[in-house]
Amino acid sequence: MEDPNDMDTERDYCPVHEAIQVLQEKWTMHIVRALLDGPLGFNELGRAVGGCNPATLKVRLDHLEDLGLLRRTVHSQMPPRTSYELAPAGVDLQRVIDAIDAWAREHLDVVAEADVDEEPSAAAV
Amino acid sequence: MEDPNDMDTERDYCPVHEAIQVLQEKWTMHIVRALLDGPLGFNELGRAVGGCNPATLKVRLDHLEDLGLLRRTVHSQMPPRTSYELAPAGVDLQRVIDAIDAWAREHLDVVAEADVDEEPSAAAV
DNA sequence: TAAAGCGCTATACTATGTCAAGTGCTTCCC
DNA sequence: GGGAAGCACTTGACATAGTATAGCGCTTTA
Numbered sequence: 001m002e003d004p005n006d007m008d009t010e011r012d013y014c015p016v017h018e019a020i021q022v023l024q025e026k027w028t029m030h031i032v033r034a035l036l037d038g039p040l041g042f043n044e045l046g047r048a049v050g051g052c053n054p055a056t057l058k059v060r061l062d063h064l065e066d067l068g069l070l071r072r073t074v075h076s077q078m079p080p081r082t083s084y085e086l087a088p089a090g091v092d093l094q095r096v097i098d099a100i101d102a103w104a105r106e107h108l109d110v111v112a113e114a115d116v117d118e119e120p121s122a123a124a125v
Numbered sequence: 126m127e128d129p130n131d132m133d134t135e136r137d138y139c140p141v142h143e144a145i146q147v148l149q150e151k152w153t154m155h156i157v158r159a160l161l162d163g164p165l166g167f168n169e170l171g172r173a174v175g176g177c178n179p180a181t182l183k184v185r186l187d188h189l190e191d192l193g194l195l196r197r198t199v200h201s202q203m204p205p206r207t208s209y210e211l212a213p214a215g216v217d218l219q220r221v222i223d224a225i226d227a228w229a230r231e232h233l234d235v236v237a238e239a240d241v242d243e244e245p246s247a248a249a250v
Numbered sequence: 251t252a253a254a255g256c257g258c259t260a261t262a263c264t265a266t267g268t269c270a271a272g273t274g275c276t277t278c279c280c
Numbered sequence: 281g282g283g284a285a286g287c288a289c290t291t292g293a294c295a296t297a298g299t300a301t302a303g304c305g306c307t308t309t310a
Contacts, residue, residue: 016222017175019229020154026298029145042257050142054258056298074257079307082257089232097141099224104144107193107214151267167288178268179289199288204276207288252310259304266297273290279283 022067023096027052027060032086032093035070039085064090147192148221152177152185157211157218160195164210189215 023029030049034040040048046057061084064070069090075081086093148154155174159165167186171177177185186209189195194215200206211218 015229015233016158016226017155018233019225020158023225024149024151024154026149029149030142033141033145043255053299053301055260055300058258059298079256092228092232096221096224096228099221100144100148101141103217103221104140107217108140108143168286178270180269180291181267183289184267204287253308254310255308256306257304260302262300262302264297264299266295268295269293271291271293273288275287276285277287278285280281 022063022069025060025063027056028064029097029100031057031060031064032069032090033097035084035086035090036094036097039073039083042082042084045084069093147188150185150188152181153189154222154225156182156185156189157194157215158222160209160211160215161219161222164198164208167207167209170209194218 027049030052031045034045034048042054042057042061045061046052046054049057052060061070061072065072067089068087071085071087073083073085075083152174155177156170159170159173165173167179167182170186171179171182174182186195186197190197192214193212196210196212198208198210200208
């Protein structure tokens, strides 16, 4: 009823909310990140994101294509190759990925190392 | 096998990848966004994010607390109130939310309004 | 001729998230 | 003073989202 996916009620329409809905789908941000480095084929992309299975991958790619975030091109050579690349709206997500990148380096590196000699700052208590 | 959730192999450990894993969980970004405006109680928060059910909400909040992104405080008054607020690491996600916000306004407003009088800039194709 | 890679698709399964209800508490209101 | 309502959850049945595994028709490579 109050599921944020139901955005046909424009009463509380909010572009940020909708953007989050898209970006939080599993693999979506990984896909965008991978494609920021250049176009990839279907299987290549699956491997680049870290092992997404083809069924899910196809669903995501179709969705992103519908939203205009990426473009699917079939090169009619032999053998036919498909390539996926970000459309301009998708490329602009670089800012978002960069922000996540910056945040992650600042806050997750610590977790990863766990034996850092920094003072506990305000984290304790 | 190659599930990106299995990050115990530090072979391909990547903080960005891990950050995405956290942020892509359903409701997480909505929760962070809601809490950026200040602390909220449990039910308040559920409503603020747009109707997340209590079961999922609790799981998310516990996870975010474990990660050190938010703090749960029980005020031992009568009746006892719980409040959730972002820890410093969580507050720093403001940058990420802002980036999403900017992207959304640029690329999703168009979809929503469809009859804006702004010049199309680079959005149209 | 066999093996492997491409871009998928199909089926069956599991994990994730949801609904609806209920808990024990307290305050509000008639 | 009895009932409804709000708090912060918890529980259990269920639906949906995502996964593993296999396979399709195709082509190139060994």
